[in-house]
Amino acid sequence: MLNRVILIGRLTRDPELRYTPAGVAVTQFTLAVDRPFSNSQTREREADFINIVTWRQLAETCANYLRKGRLTAVEGRIQVRNYDNNEGKKVYVTEIVADNVRFLESSNSGNREEGSGAGSYNANASQGSGGGGGGNRYGGSREQQDPFIDDGKPIDISDDDLPF
Amino acid sequence: MLNRVILIGRLTRDPELRYTPAGVAVTQFTLAVDRPFSNSQTREREADFINIVTWRQLAETCANYLRKGRLTAVEGRIQVRNYDNNEGKKVYVTEIVADNVRFLESSNSGNREEGSGAGSYNANASQGSGGGGGGNRYGGSREQQDPFIDDGKPIDISDDDLPF
Amino acid sequence: MLNRVILIGRLTRDPELRYTPAGVAVTQFTLAVDRPFSNSQTREREADFINIVTWRQLAETCANYLRKGRLTAVEGRIQVRNYDNNEGKKVYVTEIVADNVRFLESSNSGNREEGSGAGSYNANASQGSGGGGGGNRYGGSREQQDPFIDDGKPIDISDDDLPF
Amino acid sequence: MLNRVILIGRLTRDPELRYTPAGVAVTQFTLAVDRPFSNSQTREREADFINIVTWRQLAETCANYLRKGRLTAVEGRIQVRNYDNNEGKKVYVTEIVADNVRFLESSNSGNREEGSGAGSYNANASQGSGGGGGGNRYGGSREQQDPFIDDGKPIDISDDDLPF
DNA sequence: TTTT
DNA sequence: TTTT
Numbered sequence: 001m002l003n004r005v006i007l008i009g010r011l012t013r014d015p016e017l018r019y020t021p022a023g024v025a026v027t028q029f030t031l032a033v034d035r036p037f038s039n040s041q042t043r044e045r046e047a048d049f050i051n052i053v054t055w056r057q058l059a060e061t062c063a064n065y066l067r068k069g070r071l072t073a074v075e076g077r078i079q080v081r082n083y084d085n086n087e088g089k090k091v092y093v094t095e096i097v098a099d100n101v102r103f104l105e106s107s108n109s110g111n112r113e114e115g116s117g118a119g120s121y122n123a124n125a126s127q128g129s130g131g132g133g134g135g136n137r138y139g140g141s142r143e144q145q146d147p148f149i150d151d152g153k154p155i156d157i158s159d160d161d162l163p164f
Numbered sequence: 165m166l167n168r169v170i171l172i173g174r175l176t177r178d179p180e181l182r183y184t185p186a187g188v189a190v191t192q193f194t195l196a197v198d199r200p201f202s203n204s205q206t207r208e209r210e211a212d213f214i215n216i217v218t219w220r221q222l223a224e225t226c227a228n229y230l231r232k233g234r235l236t237a238v239e240g241r242i243q244v245r246n247y248d249n250n251e252g253k254k255v256y257v258t259e260i261v262a263d264n265v266r267f268l269e270s271s272n273s274g275n276r277e278e279g280s281g282a283g284s285y286n287a288n289a290s291q292g293s294g295g296g297g298g299g300n301r302y303g304g305s306r307e308q309q310d311p312f313i314d315d316g317k318p319i320d321i322s323d324d325d326l327p328f
Numbered sequence: 329m330l331n332r333v334i335l336i337g338r339l340t341r342d343p344e345l346r347y348t349p350a351g352v353a354v355t356q357f358t359l360a361v362d363r364p365f366s367n368s369q370t371r372e373r374e375a376d377f378i379n380i381v382t383w384r385q386l387a388e389t390c391a392n393y394l395r396k397g398r399l400t401a402v403e404g405r406i407q408v409r410n411y412d413n414n415e416g417k418k419v420y421v422t423e424i425v426a427d428n429v430r431f432l433e434s435s436n437s438g439n440r441e442e443g444s445g446a447g448s449y450n451a452n453a454s455q456g457s458g459g460g461g462g463g464n465r466y467g468g469s470r471e472q473q474d475p476f477i478d479d480g481k482p483i484d485i486s487d488d489d490l491p492f
Numbered sequence: 493m494l495n496r497v498i499l500i501g502r503l504t505r506d507p508e509l510r511y512t513p514a515g516v517a518v519t520q521f522t523l524a525v526d527r528p529f530s531n532s533q534t535r536e537r538e539a540d541f542i543n544i545v546t547w548r549q550l551a552e553t554c555a556n557y558l559r560k561g562r563l564t565a566v567e568g569r570i571q572v573r574n575y576d577n578n579e580g581k582k583v584y585v586t587e588i589v590a591d592n593v594r595f596l597e598s599s600n601s602g603n604r605e606e607g608s609g610a611g612s613y614n615a616n617a618s619q620g621s622g623g624g625g626g627g628n629r630y631g632g633s634r635e636q637q638d639p640f641i642d643d644g645k646p647i648d649i650s651d652d653d654l655p656f
Numbered sequence: 657t658t659t660t
Numbered sequence: 661t662t663t664t
Contacts, residue, residue: 001172001235001430001450002401003197003212005242006332006498008166008565008594033167036616048167048244071165071596073330073500073565078169078242080212094258102329102500104563104596124528165594165614166565170334170496172401172430200452235432237336237401237494266336266493268399268432288364329563330500331525331540333570336493338663360663361495376495376572377662397663399493406497406570408540422586502659524659541658561659
């Protein structure tokens with residue numbers, strides 16, 4: 001009925017841009033979001049690592065402008081998809097389908113890659129509220145693993161599964 | 165840095181109340197949240213099933229008042245914890261640690277269990293912004309599975325792991 | 329850069345549907361949102377009354393299905409517009425431009441007006457993220473008051489001012 | 493019932509720290525939040541200016557670390573308070589009572605005031621979910637204007653009115 | 657009354 | 661001007 005997530009964190013690595021067989025752009029990255037409290041005992045594990053997916057134009061923009069370490073705001077919805085692993089067991093994957101991404105650090109404020117870029121750049125999903133989301137049935141993969149894992153091949157998703 | 169989730173959905177089953185060895189209440193339930201769009205092809209899979217965890221007083225209140233099917237609003241933060249399964253593989257579990265739960269349906273509006281209850285009842289985490297969160301190291305379990313899976317035994321979490 | 333509001337409350341009265349001169353539908357209503365705490369002294373003032381605006385298709389749907397007293401969830405962005413009152417003083421108006429409205433109570437759960445309607449009905453802004461927003465220059469009004477105040481005449485907003 | 497706001501924007505000026513007669517710290521500032529679209533006609537008016545209030549420890553931290561122009565994330569709830577102006581007319585003031593403020597720009601990333609400060613600093617309301625809120629009856633002021641307007645005197649709020 |  |  002209502003499903004809204006807002007996160008601010010830093011990319012754990014450069015974003016990964018791929019394409020579905022039909023040529024739809026998909027970018028994935030992980031956001032490290034510091035927890036609001038510090039683990040009193042074991043100082044370890046003080047951030048949550050949250051997977052983000054973006055589609056189409058927003059995917060391209062994220063791939064172009066986001067880099068590892070950048071402070072980033074993400075708005076979207078939680079999605080739980082599942083696939084059968086090679087032992088035939090259902091694996092559940094939770095990710096945020098982003099429809100709004102804000103680049104809170106320009107390329108020259110700390111990291112120094114691409115050219116210019118001052119202030120904070122904004123990116124919005126073009127198509128309505130929601131942006132879309134990955135389907136959950138990705139038949140045909142002999143290996144039966146997460147179709148989003150990057151193995152150098154195009155993503156094993158039938159475009160029919162894309163709900164938009 | 166910032167981690168906020170707001171959901172409205174229905175419980176897929178009655179909530180489960182358990183206690184840590186030190187007597188801290190933990191309640192878990194799953195919210196079915198309808199997607200904003202309809203899958204054009206396969207009419208199937210039109211909701212996300214999102215796991216919710218609540219602690220302490222809020223846990224007791226949720227266990228007392230929530231029931232399967234009830235429309236419920238949840239506010240909290242995303243948490244990703246992990247444990248080693250019996251094959252020694254890390255399994256990642258994503259859940260929402262709720263610090264605010266709103267009961268949008270009273271017991272007499274459709275379901276007819278407990279006594280009275282008119283209008284919508286509210287429940288808040290008592291302890292500051294955040295409410296708490298499950299630890300991520302749960303050593304000692306011979307079975308090595310998700311310590312939150314209900315096997316009729318108390319939850320296998322050292323209270324030292326609770327970060328509050 | 330990022331502007332997101334989520335509210336759950338009850339309508340203080342029936343929604344008001346009007347049209348701009350160019351025929352764009354605008355619906356306004358007020359949500360009474362109970363505060364999370366109780367005023368210890370004066371038991372009075374325990375809710376915030378928050379103005380909501382919706383546009384186009386969502387406006388029509390809200391006007392059709394929402395009624396005074398109904399529990400409703402609203403998602404949108406805060407907007408601050410201003411106009412000059414009849415003393416030439418700038419008046420600031422804050423309202424929520426909704427792009428997502430969820431009807432948490434059907435017409436037969438308590439109130440008994442319109443026909444059927446079971447469960448909770450959902451409504452989304454059709455046009456992308458944002459839905460739109462009222463312009464801020466509404467020239468030509470002799471009276472110079474809030475162009476949204478209902479005086480039985482069409483809203484005094486040039487359609488050129490609508491930023492969508 | 494539920495009232496959540498998340499904003500990212502820039503301070504229009506330095507924050508103002510004041511104290512109630514009983515010594516409770518209150519800090520106010522305004523966030524300029526760029527709109528997600530550009531006004532096609534009149535290039536003017538492309539941000540909303542949203543008033544933020546913080547209390548107690550969070551107020552002190554904001555006063556210490558925030559400065560004009562800084563990119564800042566704010567989480568809180570919308571509050572509508574009102575007072576009678578000097579013509580005896582009720583004036584409504586909408587503001588965000590923040591319980592979580594994130595400093596997205598350190599002092600040395602652009603502006604160069606205070607000492608060090610690298611990365612982004614976080615601040616949280618200490619007391620539970622909500623943080624508090626300004627009372628709504630501020631009797632005794634001869635001038636009958638907004639008690640929050642800075643006239644060099646302590647804020648004209650009875651501490652009894654503070655609901656926490 | 658407004659920020660980059 | 662306010663809802664249950």
